[in-house]
Amino acid sequence: MTMRGITARNRLWLPPMCMYCVEAADGVPTDWHAVHYATRAQGGFGTIIVEATAVTPEGRLSPMDLGLWEDAQVEGHRRLVEAIRAGGSIPGIQLGHGGRKSGTPPMRPRVPGARQGTLEGWELWAPSPVAFPGHAVPTELDVAGIDRLVEAFAAAARRAVEAGYEVIELHGAHGYLIHEFLSPLSNRRGDGYGGDAQGRRRFPLRVVEAVREAIGEGTVLDIRLSATDWDEAGLSGQETAEFAQELVGAGVDVLHISSGGNVPADIPVGPGYQLGLAAQVRQAVAGGAQVVGVGLIEDASQAEQALATGQADAIAVGRAALRDPYLPLRWAADLGAKAWDEAPWPIQYWRATWR
Numbered sequence: 443m444t445m446r447g448i449t450a451r452n453r454l455w456l457p458p459m460c461m462y463c464v465e466a467a468d469g470v471p472t473d474w475h476a477v478h479y480a481t482r483a484q485g486g487f488g489t490i491i492v493e494a495t496a497v498t499p500e501g502r503l504s505p506m507d508l509g510l511w512e513d514a515q516v517e518g519h520r521r522l523v524e525a526i527r528a529g530g531s532i533p534g535i536q537l538g539h540g541g542r543k544s545g546t547p548p549m550r551p552r553v554p555g556a557r558q559g560t561l562e563g564w565e566l567w568a569p570s571p572v573a574f575p576g577h578a579v580p581t582e583l584d585v586a587g588i589d590r591l592v593e594a595f596a597a598a599a600r601r602a603v604e605a606g607y608e609v610i611e612l613h614g615a616h617g618y619l620i621h622e623f624l625s626p627l628s629n630r631r632g633d634g635y636g637g638d639a640q641g642r643r644r645f646p647l648r649v650v651e652a653v654r655e656a657i658g659e660g661t662v663l664d665i666r667l668s669a670t671d672w673d674e675a676g677l678s679g680q681e682t683a684e685f686a687q688e689l690v691g692a693g694v695d696v697l698h699i700s701s702g703g704n705v706p707a708d709i710p711v712g713p714g715y716q717l718g719l720a721a722q723v724r725q726a727v728a729g730g731a732q733v734v735g736v737g738l739i740e741d742a743s744q745a746e747q748a749l750a751t752g753q754a755d756a757i758a759v760g761r762a763a764l765r766d767p768y769l770p771l772r773w774a775a776d777l778g779a780k781a782w783d784e785a786p787w788p789i790q791y792w793r794a795t796w797r
């Protein structure tokens with residue numbers, strides 16, 4: 443898979459997955475992150491997108507998230523980049539701001555799913571003062587606040603490039619800030635940043651343009667979108683397909699198509715349930731950008747089928763890759779690779795490929 447002249451060894455992506463484990467709460471990657479990402483690079487992924495990394499401290503989803511809001515955080519990210527590249531993968535990172543869903547309690551001590559509600563006193567910004575159920579009411583951003591956040595995205599992207607990341611993914615999905623502007627369910631503004639689709643797209647497009655300029659021609663720009671809110675009054679696949687065309691015009695190279703997260707909804711979850719949305723976007727951009735499909739794609743033949751039928755240009759595998767970091771190597775074998783050099787095996791493990 444070639445993006446802006448950068449070639450990944452295959453079409454499998456590790457999607458961004460927050461580890462919520464920066465104990466020092468300073469946004470700096472830890473040993474856990476280095477080992478976690480290095481292992482998945484050695485496991486054969488073509489492209490690895492490091493988890494949602496906040497562009498401002500208050501934009502973290504929890505106090506234990508990664509950040510790139512200051513220069514002191516660059517060095518730790520450089521370490522992740524080196525570990526990912528040494529394993530043979532293209533290093534990427536997701537940059538985001540949590541908007542009205544920022545500041546949830548950390549998953550420490552070990553309480554699975556603890557991230558509910560808003561921490562007392564957390565600064566919560568959003569397009570409109572509309573709370574996500576169970577969270578605090580956010581403060582509406584004024585235009586100066588919007589300008590500040592556009593600049594924060596650009597500055598974080600500049601730092602990401604300095605750290606060596608080759609793919610910058612903007613988090614425009616799952617009910618976080620960019621998605622909150624796009625969706626009429628969370629954007630009730632009466633000024634030029636709300637109202638019709640053009641108004642709701644203005645902040646996201648400003649971020650895309652500022653980041654495109656900040657990262658230069660040699661870096662891939664990717665945006666993750668929730669193609670639908672799964673709610674009749676919210677974003678639809680059709681609206682997102684149209685927006686995708688505008689994003690390509692603004693310099694986006696890759697669209698990573700997810701869904702939901704902005705309001706509670708009945709989502710028809712099942713194998714490959716978001717691939718139809720990816721295909722709709724891919725058709726709309728007609729080769730102007732590449733599309734990544736994601737969501738319960740858990741066996742090799744299903745992934746291969748989605749690529750062969752043109753639903754997506756790449757497949758991201760999340761939870762299955764938390765269970766098995768060597769999933770790409772196993773999938774290569776499932777698809778018939780026999781010799782060690784037919785799959786991205788680390789040379790150190792070549793004896794494990796035959797008995």
Ligand SMILES: Cc1cc2nc3c(=O)[nH]c(=O)nc-3n(C[C@H](O)[C@H](O)[C@H](O)COP(=O)(O)O)c2cc1C
Nearest residue numbers: 457458459460493494736737738739759760761762
């Ligand atoms: C532990 C965990 C953390 C996640 N964190 C993020 C994130 O930081 N950014 C994001 O866009 N999606 C995040 N997601 C969603 C995944 O990237 C992916 O879209 C989702 O898990 C569906 O793919 P899967 O069925 O292959 O797991 C997360 C998912 C999990 C399981």
